[in-house]
Amino acid sequence: MQATLYAEYRKLDRGSEAQRSLAYLRLRRAIQNTIESGAFPPGQALPSERDLAKKLALSRVTVRKAIGGLVEEGLLTQRHGAGTFVAERIVKSFSRLTGFTDDLRARGLKPRVKFLERGVGEVTPEEAMALNLSPGADVIRLRRLRFADDKPLAVESTVVPAAVIADPNAIKLSLYDALEKIGCRPTRALQRLRAVALAEDDAKLLGCEAANPALAIERRAFLDDGRVVEFTTSLYRGDAYDFVAELHGE
Known part of the structure; x- marks a missing residue:
């Protein structure tokens, strides 16, 4: 070698x-x-x-x-x-519904989070559509910088109905851990992926050059009864993540 x-x-x-x-x-x-x-x-x-x-x-x-x-x-x-x-690349499988913290723990890496925003506000029209909420409903908003072994890997913006989790401070390292504690861990999700160039602000957070490639993922996660409990938009460093999907023939 x-x-x-x-x-x-x-x-x-x-x-x-x-x-x-x-x-x-x-x-x-x-x-x-x-x-x-x-x-x-x-x-x-x-x-x-x-x-x-x-x-x-x-x-x-x-x-x-x-x-x-x-x-x-x-x-x-x-x-x-x-x-x-x-550097080890993180391999994310789309065959199972897991969160960022779950993925890192499964690979023996230490997850860490830095909250850039954590609070309660009124739902926007876009958020109301994604979460199936009525206008004027309250939501929790999180903007988080996610780390693996102190290396920044992703920037995530998450919206959760306040009717599901009323206190944003109840969410610590993992949103899914907090949801599981109250019996509301999602059982399925819809995701949309696209390749993007990092904006200057996001690139600075991730320790990259502006316009470096990244993966943008939009996720809507559901409970068994059909309620949407999470609307997240994530930006993953393109040099640190591989996404894998298993496909089957008819």
């Missing part, structure tokens, strides 16, 4: 003087190409800065700059005292 990376760097180093980019950009591209080819799978450790510098005749400052850029993009992750690794 290391040989593949070294070969990729040398291939990028063979261009003319006019074509060749700065050394740290060539190394950055070589690492990215090696990851995208599958030669470095998620969780794979990279060679140490010292080994890369020695093998490729580069300074450690150059190596550090190349790796730092990929860490900022979310392609690599660094663990203190352990080294640099290819």
Whole structure:
């Protein structure tokens, strides 16, 4: 695997003087190409800065700059005292109705949430239509930044009927945990996905560049009796999530 990376760097180093980019950009591209080819799978450790510098005749400052850029993009992750690794992507299956917290716990990751908004207000016309509520009804609004092992992965805006949960402070780490406690965990959901470019404000929250690709998911979740208990719009980092659906023939 290391040989593949070294070969990729040398291939990028063979261009003319006019074509060749700065050394740290060539190394950055070589690492990215090696990851995208599958030669470095998620969780794979990279060679140490010292080994890369020695093998490729580069300074450690150059190596550090190349790796730092990929860490900022979310392609690599660094663990203190352990080294640099290819970032693990979160795989989300559409065959089961789970929340963000459930998905991370199932993969041994530590979920964390930062509330950007949490309060009660009057339902908007769009929210009333999504939740099947009458005009003037009260709703709980949540805007949350979701983390996995302290890495920001998603921004979520959620609306819940106040008739289901009256106190927004009852929702801590997981909305679905709060709903389950009162016997209102949803049993089915409708979701709509689309690819989007991150707006500047959302990109800043997620630690990405503006216009980076993201997945926007709109979810309406239902109880057995048909009531809608959740209307959520989520923005997921495109470099950190894979969504998988199992399909069957007729």
